[in-house]
Amino acid sequence: MKNILILGATSAIAERFAQRYANQDCRFYLVSRNQIRLDNVADDLRVRGAKDVITESLDLTETSGHNHFMTSVIGRLEHIDIALIAYGSLSNQPACEGDSELSLKELNTNCLSVISLLTLLANVFEKQASGCIAVISSVAGDRGRQSNYIYGTAKGALTIFLQGLRNRLDRKGVHVLTIKPGFVDTPMTQDFKKGLLWVSPKSIAKGIENAIKRKKDTVYLPFFWRYIMLIIKFIPERIFKRMSL
Amino acid sequence: MKHGASWGRYPTVEQDTIPLYWRDQPLPDKPSMLAYGQGRSYGDVCLNDGAVILPTANLQRFIQFDSDKGILRAEAGVTLAQILSLVMPKGWFLAVTPGTKFVSLGGAVANDVHGKNHHRAGSFGCHVSAFELLRSDGQRLLCSPEQNEDWFKATIGGLGLTGLISWVEIKLKPITSFHIDQQVCCFANLEEFLALNDVMERDWEYTVAWIDCLAKGRKLGRGLYMAGNHADDKELAIKTIDEPALTMPVDAPGFLLNRYTVKSFNTLYYQKPRKHVSNVHYDSYFYPLDKIAHWNRMYGKRGFFQYQCVIPMAKSQHALSQILQAIAKSGQASFLSVVKKFGENLPPGLLSFPRPGITLAMDMANRGDKTLRLLDQLDEITMQNNGAVYPAKDARMSGLAYKSYYPEWQTFSQYIDPKFSSSFWRRVTSSTGQQ
Ligand SMILES: Cc1cc2nc3c(=O)[nH]c(=O)nc-3n(C[C@H](O)[C@H](O)[C@H](O)COP(=O)(O)OP(=O)(O)OC[C@H]3O[C@@H](n4cnc5c(N)ncnc54)[C@H](O)[C@@H]3O)c2cc1C
Ligand SMILES: NC(=O)c1ccc[n+]([C@@H]2O[C@H](COP(=O)([O-])OP(=O)(O)OC[C@H]3O[C@@H](n4cnc5c(N)ncnc54)[C@H](OP(=O)(O)O)[C@@H]3O)[C@@H](O)[C@H]2O)c1
Numbered sequence: 046m047k048n049i050l051i052l053g054a055t056s057a058i059a060e061r062f063a064q065r066y067a068n069q070d071c072r073f074y075l076v077s078r079n080q081i082r083l084d085n086v087a088d089d090l091r092v093r094g095a096k097d098v099i100t101e102s103l104d105l106t107e108t109s110g111h112n113h114f115m116t117s118v119i120g121r122l123e124h125i126d127i128a129l130i131a132y133g134s135l136s137n138q139p140a141c142e143g144d145s146e147l148s149l150k151e152l153n154t155n156c157l158s159v160i161s162l163l164t165l166l167a168n169v170f171e172k173q174a175s176g177c178i179a180v181i182s183s184v185a186g187d188r189g190r191q192s193n194y195i196y197g198t199a200k201g202a203l204t205i206f207l208q209g210l211r212n213r214l215d216r217k218g219v220h221v222l223t224i225k226p227g228f229v230d231t232p233m234t235q236d237f238k239k240g241l242l243w244v245s246p247k248s249i250a251k252g253i254e255n256a257i258k259r260k261k262d263t264v265y266l267p268f269f270w271r272y273i274m275l276i277i278k279f280i281p282e283r284i285f286k287r288m289s290l
Numbered sequence: 291m292k293h294g295a296s297w298g299r300y301p302t303v304e305q306d307t308i309p310l311y312w313r314d315q316p317l318p319d320k321p322s323m324l325a326y327g328q329g330r331s332y333g334d335v336c337l338n339d340g341a342v343i344l345p346t347a348n349l350q351r352f353i354q355f356d357s358d359k360g361i362l363r364a365e366a367g368v369t370l371a372q373i374l375s376l377v378m379p380k381g382w383f384l385a386v387t388p389g390t391k392f393v394s395l396g397g398a399v400a401n402d403v404h405g406k407n408h409h410r411a412g413s414f415g416c417h418v419s420a421f422e423l424l425r426s427d428g429q430r431l432l433c434s435p436e437q438n439e440d441w442f443k444a445t446i447g448g449l450g451l452t453g454l455i456s457w458v459e460i461k462l463k464p465i466t467s468f469h470i471d472q473q474v475c476c477f478a479n480l481e482e483f484l485a486l487n488d489v490m491e492r493d494w495e496y497t498v499a500w501i502d503c504l505a506k507g508r509k510l511g512r513g514l515y516m517a518g519n520h521a522d523d524k525e526l527a528i529k530t531i532d533e534p535a536l537t538m539p540v541d542a543p544g545f546l547l548n549r550y551t552v553k554s555f556n557t558l559y560y561q562k563p564r565k566h567v568s569n570v571h572y573d574s575y576f577y578p579l580d581k582i583a584h585w586n587r588m589y590g591k592r593g594f595f596q597y598q599c600v601i602p603m604a605k606s607q608h609a610l611s612q613i614l615q616a617i618a619k620s621g622q623a624s625f626l627s628v629v630k631k632f633g634e635n636l637p638p639g640l641l642s643f644p645r646p647g648i649t650l651a652m653d654m655a656n657r658g659d660k661t662l663r664l665l666d667q668l669d670e671i672t673m674q675n676n677g678a679v680y681p682a683k684d685a686r687m688s689g690l691a692y693k694s695y696y697p698e699w700q701t702f703s704q705y706i707d708p709k710f711s712s713s714f715w716r717r718v719t720s721s722t723g724q725q
Contacts, residue, residue, distance in 0.1 A: 057311070057348070081314050085351055092352035092364075093376065232311050 046096055047071045048122045052105055052162065053132025055082045057231035058181065060089075061250035062129060067093035074099045074122055076114075077132065105132055106154045108161040115165040124173055127257065128166055130159055130180045135233045136196040148195050155199035160206050167210055170219040177220040177257050180207055184225050184265065187274045190290045204263075211262060222256055223263040224249075227270040294343065297586050298332035299593030300656050300685050303339035303713060311348045313365055313456040317426050318342070322711045325450045327397030328369060330390055332596040333685030334713035335401070335449050341711065344454065346396055352376065353457055360462035361419065366396030366455045371532040371580075379526055382462040383572075385417035391577050395458040401682040402447035402642040404632070404649075406496035406518070406576070411463075412635030413644045415446035421458040426709035430456075444705035447639025449681060451715055453707040469521035470496070470575040473567050480511035480607050480614075484648075487631050490517050496575075497631070503617050503624040503652060510614055513629070518575050589655050596683035597665055598651035599672045600632060606648035609675040613650065613668055620664045624652035640698050640705075643680045651683065662686055681714060692718035 049066060051059050054075035063073060067090045077083055080102040087098040099121060103114060118125075136151035159180065170176050185193055186200030204223055211221035228234065228243045249266050256264040265271040277290070291304040307326075308318050317323065322341035329336055337343070349367035356362075357380045362373065370384060371391040377383070388403040397403075402415040411417070420434040423445055431453075433442040445452045473494070477483045483499055490497050494517035501513040579585055586594070601609040610629070617624060628651045632644050654661055669691045672679060678695035679687050693699060699719070706715075 082312055085312065085314075085353075088353050089351035092355045235309065 047126040048074070048124055050074045050076075050118060050122065050125050050128040052076050052128070052130045054086055054100075055079055056131040056133075056181075057233075057246040058226070058229060058249050058253075059129060059131035060086055061247045062131075062253055063090055064093060065250055065254050066127075067095045071095055072097040072099075072122070074101070074118060076101050076103050076105065078102055078104050105162065106150075106158045108153075108158050111158075111161050111165055115162075115169070119169060125166075125169065125176055127177045127179060128170075129253070130162065130178075133181065133233075136193065136199075138191075138193050138195060141195040151195050152199050155196060156202050156206075159203055163206065163210060167214060167219075171214060171217050174218045177222060177260075178210070178214075179222040179224060179253060179257060181224045181226065182207070184227050184270050184274050187225070188278055188285075192290065220257070220260050222253075222261060224253055224256065224266065225263065225270065225274075226266045227273070291340075294337055295593070296329050296331050296333060296336050298595060298683075298685055299586060299589070299591075300595065301334055301337070301339075301713070303334070303337045305338050305340065306342045307345060308342055309345045309348055310367075310454070313349055313351075313422075316428060317344070317424060317454060317709075321709060323426070323709055324712045325366075325396055325400070325454050327367065327394030327400075328392050330393045330397065331401065332594075332683040333681070334717065335681050335684075336397070337713040338711060339713045346394060346454075349396075349456065354459075357382070360464060361459065362462060363420075363457060363459040364395060365457050366399075366421075367394050369394055369532070370398065375532045377462055378465070378468060378572075381464055381466065381526060383465040383520070385461060385463045386411050386414045387576055388414075389577065390580050392580060395460070396450075396455045399446055399455055399458055400448055400450045401680075402637060402639045402644070403682070404644045406498045406630065408635070408644055409491050409497065409631055409633035410495055412633065413447075413637055413639075413642060415638035415642060416635060417461045418446065418638075419459045419461055421445070422456045423453045424456050425453040426707050441705065443638065443640050444702055445639075447637065447642035448702070448705065449641065449714065450712060451706045451710050453710060465520045465526075467521040467523045467525045468527075468572050469523055469525055469569050470518040470572055471521045471567070472516065472518045472570050472575060474517075475515050476513070477515055478512050479509070480610055483511065483513065483515065483629065484607060486515055490515065491631065493517075493519075495519050499629045501614070501627045501629055501650075503614060503627045506618050510611060510618070521569055523569070589653075592656040592658075594656050595654045595661060595665060595685060596651060596680075597654065597668055598649060598680040598683045599668070599677050600643065600645055600647045600649040600680075601672065601675050601677040602645075602647040603631075605675040605677075609671055609677065610648060610650055612671045616664065616667055616671070617652070620660075622654055622657065622661060622664055624654055627652040640702050641681075641696050643678060643682070645678065647677065649680075651680075681718075684714070687718065689718045689720065 049071050053059055055077040073090055073095055075083055083100040083102060087100050090098050134154045141148040141151060170178055182204045183200040185197040186204045189197050207221055207223045214221055226249050229246055229249050230239055230243050231246050244267055252266040292307055294305045295302045320342045324338040324343050326336050326343040326345045346367035349365035351365045353363040360382045370393055386405045388405055398414045399418060402413045404413045423431040423433050423441055431438045431441050477486050496518040499513050499515045505512050630649050632647055632649055634646050637644050665686055669687060673694050
């Protein structure tokens with residue numbers, strides 16, 4: 046049996062991910078703030094064949110609770126095969142520009158609190174010397190842009206942290222996966238006008254499962270974002286600074 | 291506002307889209323809303339021009355499955371395809387299924403859909419044991435044949451107008467195989483069809499016939515009869531697909547479907563040598579069209595109409611030959627024409643379409659006024675013979691016709707949620723719809 050820990054289990058991407066594993070002899074440990082919705086997700090996974098589903102409602106952005114939380118996870122799971130970190134918030138850039146407190150809060154949600162959890166998780170995985178730590182970052186972290194650089198900063202820092210972590214844990218047999226989705230049609234992006242580049246959370250979930258199976262380091266989802274971001278990163282700064290992306 | 295259309299791609303509307311994600315979510319505060327499932331209705335029952343639709347595709351969670359008793363509860367956006375993938379390996383099947391599995395539970399209830407086993411099983415609503423109805427004032431009504439019975443009846447076949455169905459509980463039927471034993475035979479005319487049907491219905495759970503709409507004179511009403519039963523070969527392990535595979539990427543040019551191409555298609559189909567008895571995969575028996583996603587694009591940009599009516603038994607032979615004659619005379623070929631006898635089961639919904647009689651369904655390319663005139667003519671025949679037309683497949687019937695087919699519409703009106711409406715409902719009940 047596989048043990049899968051999902052932080053931010055009510056995220057649309059995380060939910061579709063869990064559904065893919067539900068009939069593969071798995072036990073889930075699901076965490077998010079909203080207990081009712083966690084129960085909705087858990088019931089669904091049970092019907093789809095999950096062996097066991099544990100839920101815990103917790104605000105993961107409150108880092109003071111992390112030690113206690115990790116102890117209880119270890120107490121109940123013993124071994125973690127996959128840990129997926131999926132929670133996050135698409136920061137309101139203009140609002141952040143006028144409010145430094147808000148900017149810091151967003152950085153905490155999307156980066157600092159995740160680093161805090163990863164620090165604890167890394168030690169667990171290092172000790173068990175196996176398993177996969179998969180974290181949803183974003184293409185937004187590949188280059189700072191005026192339209193969402195608070196969110197981009199958080200995801201960019203997270204990406205760099207994961208590089209370091211991978212470098213440390215690879216030799217211990219632990220797989221660290223950085224997931225960089227492009228535009229995904231989920232509640233987070235509900236108010237955006239959707240065009241050709243948009244994909245469903247279901248297809249992202251499939252991409253994550255594949256990347257875990259193939260032990261990829263970093264995966265762009267869908268794949269073409271690798272090339273889009275290559276071009277975007279390639280534009281010289283003196284030109285880029287005048288563009289409005 | 292976004293451009294919208296249903297399966298028939300006619301009419302097209304401008305509407306806002308507010309997707310729903312969780313069943314505990316309150317409804318948005320909008321003056322005019324309508325739930326939207328998979329948009330597999332052909333006309334405007336799932337459209338809300340100038341207002342808001344609430345896509346339910348993300349309400350895709352299962353809630354409970356009793357695999358001993360075959361009772362499944364799931365959110366209303368779950369599709370029949372998703373249900374089959376879950377329940378078939380455990381030996382269960384849908385008690386009633388329409389000709390495509392890419393419809394949502396909510397949509398199946400709101401149109402009270404029927405399948406090839408109507409003569410035995412009745413409509414989809416006959417197998418619904420409960421659902422939750424969310425009203426715009428925040429009320430959540432648990433509806434079942436015992437509880438809130440009047441809301442239960444109004445919502446089954448209620449065209450989405452009574453509020454949002456958030457989850458549905460259905461009773462499944464046991465099977466022991468993925469396969470269907472199929473028998474195909476020919477009939478020469480409507481009279482033969484009726485006689486054949488009487489015999490076949492006794493032994494076959496699923497029955498349906500295909501009619502050659504272009505045959506005239508002595509050949510009028512010739513066709514193929516296709517009967518099926520669940521096989522008993524204990525084969526439950528085949529992989530199922532829960533999303534359409536091949537796509538029809540572009541619109542076919544309109545000229546592809548003229549009278550001659552359809553005629554040769556129909557003749558070919560009729561003459562195609564067929565094994566009389568065969569054992570086929572359930573997908574190819576129940577959902578032949580699902581193999582090609584977006585086959586509706588075959589009709590080109592102007593879209594197409596479906597006409598599906600039911601005529602009471604006593605008048606069926608007469609009325610159907612009138613209808614077939616009118617179509618043959620107009621030269622407006624129908625690509626697919628299907629006939630089936632509905633059983634005596636009384637429909638569970640106040641506005642359900644299925645009722646005892648013979649139902650005929652056909653596609654027709656949209657050739658503008660000419661097609662609309664023909665369809666009006668067919669309505670005349672249906673009205674004269676106390677029949678009814680299926681709203682799920684309609685984009686053009688007049689208010690007068692609707693009210694004659696569904697005299698219960700006024701009783702039904704009191705159950706309509708004040709903040710729910712549809713393009714269809716406004717069309718058939720507005721004062722201009724009177725003439
Ligand atoms: C190839 C094909 C074959 C078909 N064969 C058959 C057949 O054999 N028999 C048959 O009966 N029909 C048949 N149909 C029609 C189809 O089954 C119905 O139109 C069905 O209702 C479509 O479901 P949907 O999820 O796409 O709903 P939509 O078309 O999106 O909506 C249909 C209605 O349901 C309402 N609705 C949807 N979800 C909810 C909800 N959660 N709460 C409240 N109201 C809701 C909508 O407001 C609308 O009024 C066929 C259609 C196709 C394309
Ligand atoms: N959607 C996209 O286009 C896209 C693109 C690239 C990357 N991503 C990333 O993908 C991940 C999943 O996102 P999604 O698109 O699936 O979004 P989603 O469905 O909206 O889910 C967001 C999740 O984050 C949690 N959350 C939201 N705000 C929070 C906050 N302030 N504090 C703590 N938790 C919060 C929510 O859980 P509760 O409210 O239940 O606690 C929810 O589980 C995120 O990390 C996101 O940054 C998304």
